[in-house]
Amino acid sequence: MPPMSAPRPTSGGRAAGIIGLLVALGICGVSISRAAVAGGLLGTGGKLTVSDCHSGGGGRGGMRHCYGTFHPAGSDGSAGPSGDPRARVNTREAEPGDTLPVRKGSGGYVVTGMGSAWSHLAFAFLGLLIGSAALPVTASGVLPRRGTPGQDLFTAVHGTRLAWFAKRLAHTSVAGTALSAYLAWLL
Numbered sequence: 661m662p663p664m665s666a667p668r669p670t671s672g673g674r675a676a677g678i679i680g681l682l683v684a685l686g687i688c689g690v691s692i693s694r695a696a697v698a699g700g701l702l703g704t705g706g707k708l709t710v711s712d713c714h715s716g717g718g719g720r721g722g723m724r725h726c727y728g729t730f731h732p733a734g735s736d737g738s739a740g741p742s743g744d745p746r747a748r749v750n751t752r753e754a755e756p757g758d759t760l761p762v763r764k765g766s767g768g769y770v771v772t773g774m775g776s777a778w779s780h781l782a783f784a785f786l787g788l789l790i791g792s793a794a795l796p797v798t799a800s801g802v803l804p805r806r807g808t809p810g811q812d813l814f815t816a817v818h819g820t821r822l823a824w825f826a827k828r829l830a831h832t833s834v835a836g837t838a839l840s841a842y843l844a845w846l847l
Contacts, residue, residue: 669801676803680794687787690767695780697765698772704764705772706732708747710754726754730764775847782840789833795826 697703713726730747749762749769761772770776796817797803817823 670803671801673797673801673803677794677796677798677801681791681798684787684791684794687790688784691780691784691787693765694767694770695777695784697763697767698770698780699774699777700763700772702763702765703770704732706730706762706764708749708760708762708769710756710758710760712756713754723750723752724754725749726751726760730762730769732764773847775844778840778847779844782837782844785833785836785840788829789837792826792830792833795829796822 693702708726708728708730710726710728712728713724715724725748727746727748730744732743744764747762747764747769749760749771751760751771754760762769763772770780799822800817817826
């Protein structure tokens with residue numbers, strides 16, 4: 661067996677790592693923002709009167725896109741200047757004619773409740789998991805390739821503080837995703 665050469669950094673490896681970090685940052689930012697809206701920390705509370713729902717894919721029990729009129733808390737229920745007749749929310753439970761408690765955030769409407777908040781936090785932890793994989797690639801510039809024996813994400817940074825941090829971040833992300841998904845299902 662020929663001796664393995666040390667992995668070499670490439671500009672493509674660094675670029676892939678930076679793209680991975682940006683994707684992770686975007687997923688975390690959007691998910692945490694939506695979790696804060698769903699949990700009642702941000703946004704405008706109100707009710708959405710559902711007028712129409714369409715399947716969002718995902719098969720049986722999948723997410724549905726429901727459309728209707730948003731009425732901010734404290735309004736009289738008319739679609740006056742403070743109402744939004746084109747509001748859309750993603751949910752599994754709604755049917756036309758239902759009234760849902762929602763909050764309007766900067767990214768649209770979110771069904772309120774702790775179950776919804778925990779499901780958004782699960783996606784934030786998935787973003788951290790992507791970041792834990794992109795961190796060593798960005799720092800080392802080495803992009804693991806198929807067919808290259810003995811080369812994984814942590815080979816180029818083995819024994820460094822970055823490797824220690826990335827592994828702990830990955831473990832925390834997996835545990836956080838599992839716990840958040842369980843709490844979203846439970847609540």
